[in-house]
Structures are given as structure tokens and as C-alpha cells.
Amino acid sequence: MFGLKADWPLDVSPRYFTLEDYEGGEPRWCPGCGDLAILTAVQRICRDEQIPPEKIVSVSGIGCSSRFPHYMNTYGFHGLHGRAFPVACGIKSRRPDLTLFVATGDGDCCSIGTAHWVHAIRYNMDMTVMLFDNHVYGLTKNQTSPTSPKGLSTNTHPEGAWLPPLNPLGVTLGVTNVSFVAQTVDWNPAHLLATLQAAHKHKGFSFVRILQRCPTYTGKMYDEMQQDPSHLNLLTHDKGIQVDPAVAKMYKTQQEHNPLDLAGAQKLALEHDPLPIGLLFCDPDRPCYNDHTAVGMDMPVEDKLTALEKELDRFAI
Numbered sequence: 354m355f356g357l358k359a360d361w362p363l364d365v366s367p368r369y370f371t372l373e374d375y376e377g378g379e380p381r382w383c384p385g386c387g388d389l390a391i392l393t394a395v396q397r398i399c400r401d402e403q404i405p406p407e408k409i410v411s412v413s414g415i416g417c418s419s420r421f422p423h424y425m426n427t428y429g430f431h432g433l434h435g436r437a438f439p440v441a442c443g444i445k446s447r448r449p450d451l452t453l454f455v456a457t458g459d460g461d462c463c464s465i466g467t468a469h470w471v472h473a474i475r476y477n478m479d480m481t482v483m484l485f486d487n488h489v490y491g492l493t494k495n496q497t498s499p500t501s502p503k504g505l506s507t508n509t510h511p512e513g514a515w516l517p518p519l520n521p522l523g524v525t526l527g528v529t530n531v532s533f534v535a536q537t538v539d540w541n542p543a544h545l546l547a548t549l550q551a552a553h554k555h556k557g558f559s560f561v562r563i564l565q566r567c568p569t570y571t572g573k574m575y576d577e578m579q580q581d582p583s584h585l586n587l588l589t590h591d592k593g594i595q596v597d598p599a600v601a602k603m604y605k606t607q608q609e610h611n612p613l614d615l616a617g618a619q620k621l622a623l624e625h626d627p628l629p630i631g632l633l634f635c636d637p638d639r640p641c642y643n644d645h646t647a648v649g650m651d652m653p654v655e656d657k658l659t660a661l662e663k664e665l666d667r668f669a670i
């Protein structure tokens with residue numbers, strides 16, 4: 354567990370936060386790693402929204418992406434492998450006033466963290482979840498992950514991964530009470546930023562799968578998509594992700610999709626070429642579990658003690 358700068362001024366006067374106020378330790382990701390673009394987008398959102406750094410918590414599990422909290426000058430929790438979700442849900446359940454960013458990788462979320470991932474979707478607590486999907490375990494040097502495409506050569510499968518990959522969007526969209534699911538790519542900063550902005554604004558569990566480049570182990574995986582944007586299908590709708598028309602123009606393949614259409618989103622989630630980017634699903638009316646866990650939290654301490662004593666009296670013999 355780590356926190357803010359020791360010399361942070363304790364004044365309560367209005368402050369204007371600059372990007373530097375959200376910058377933590379110097380990122381130690383490999384040069385060209387897609388993680389850097391995601392970090393920059395989150396810091397930009399924090400600055401644009403003027404969220405006080407002490408009101409933000411960055412939570413992660415284990416993996417390259419999970420170094421994220423070290424690079425944010427906010428409160429942070431770099432937890433155990435696959436356990437970012439229970440930590441984040443715990444924080445949100447008692448401190449709903451805090452802004453939560455969860456950084457998780459395809460190994461962390463879709464393998465060891467699967468049970469927590471599924472139930473966190475159902476709890477629908479208000480947080481922005483970023484799945485950094487590079488299709489490989491990068492931190493431990495190139496093993497097959499649940500999202501590795503069939504045939505990808507890794508240290509654990511030098512002759513190629515045997516199984517078809519798990520589909521993170523399909524899984525998320527299949528969980529009861531799912532409320533926000535989007536997909537974007539790290540190499541289009543405008544779309545990445547707009548997607549994370551929408552995720553941050555959404556009240557509930559916002560799940561964003563980000564195709565993330567790992568130049569060290571899966572260097573050429575997205576070359577085709579980068580060189581020929583027609584491999585991506587830009588989802589458009591007035592309730593969807595809005596990008597500048599100049600950015601949208603890059604994508605010859607576009608499709609209008611109503612984010613309230615769950616069946617349509619599930620169908621889109623199965624598509625790989627062109628791969629849909631944008632908002633697949635959003636229902637702002639799904640119940641958030643933190644609305645229940647936070648009931649009565651602003652009661653005076655005396656009232657809390659009285660209520661506690663009353664409860665304990667029920668067990669007196």
C-alpha cells in the first residue's frame with residue numbers, strides 16, 4: 354500500500370491540478386509499450402475532471418499492466434494476482450465517494466481472477482476497469498494467456514497455442530447485471546481517451562477491453578489493424594462513444610449500434626475481422642451494489658453506535 358507525496362500541502366484552498374499532479378513514479382514499461390498510452394489517457398481524464406488526487410484509488414493485480422498504480426500519484430493498491438476486483442469492490446463499498454481505476458491484464462483478469470471478475474460485473478460497483486489485453490503474459494516473459502490466439506508461439510506453447518482464445522467481451526456481456534462494455538485500441542489516442550471518458554462517466558462497473566501492444570513479445574500482432582483500419586469496425590450511435598469526425602473518417606467500416614441492445618452487443622462481441630471498437634453495451638439503470646453497502650455511512654458516530662448496540666441486543670441471552 355502506498356499513498357501521496359509526503360510533502361503534499363495540507364491546504365484546503367481551491368487547487369488547479371495539472372497533469373504532473375497525477376504522475377507517480379517513472380514508468381518502467383518497455384519502450385513503445387501500449388500501457389503508456391493508457392496511463393496518459395487516465396491522467397488526462399483526472400486532470401480534465403479536476404479530480405483531487407487524494408480522491409482517486411488505482412487498483413491492480415499482477416502483470417505488466419498492474420504496475421499502473423505505481424505510476425499514478427494517487428492512492429494505490431498493487432495487490433495479488435487476479436485479486437484487483439475484490440480489493441476494488443471493498444474500497445468502493447465503504448468509500449463510494451472515491452474514484453476507482455482498476456488496471457488488469459488478460460492473464461490477471463481472465464485466468465486467475467475469473468471468479469472475481471464475473472462477480473464484480475454482477476455487483477456493478479462504480480469503477481472504471483481497463484483490461485490491458487496484449488494476449489500474452491508479458492511480466493513473466495511470454496507465456497500463453499487465456500486470450501492468446503490459436504497458434505501463437507509462446508514459451509509455454511512454442512509450437513503454437515492449442516486452444517481458441519477466451520472472449521473477454523462475450524464473457525462480460527453474459528453476466529447478469531452487466532452495465533457498460535466497450536472496446537478500444539491503444540494506438541488511437543482519441544478513441545482511447547473518448548472511451549475511457551465515457552467509462553469514467555458511467556455510474557457502475559465500466560469494463561473496457563483495450564487491445565494493447567506489447568512490442569517485446571507480440572510485436573507484430575496488430576500491424577495489419579494499424580496499417581489498414583478497415584480491419585476495425587467503428588461503432589457509432591448518439592448514445593455511444595463520440596470521436597472527432599476527422600478521427601472517425603479513418604475507419605471505412607462503421608456500424609450504427611444502439612448500446613442498449615444487449616443481444617446485438619453479444620453478436621458484435623463474437624466478431625474479429627473487422628473487430629468492433631466503441632460502446633457495445635450500456636444500461637445506466639442497472640442497480641449498483643455500492644448504493645446498498647453505503648446506506649447509512651454518513652450517520653453520526655453516536656447513531657451508528659446506538660444501531661450497533663440495538664443489533665447486538667438481539668443476540669443477548
Ligand code: SF4
Pocket residue numbers: 381382383385386387388417418487491492566567568569570
Ligand atoms: S513485456 Fe510487453 S506488455 Fe510488458 S512492459 Fe514490455 S512491452 Fe509492455
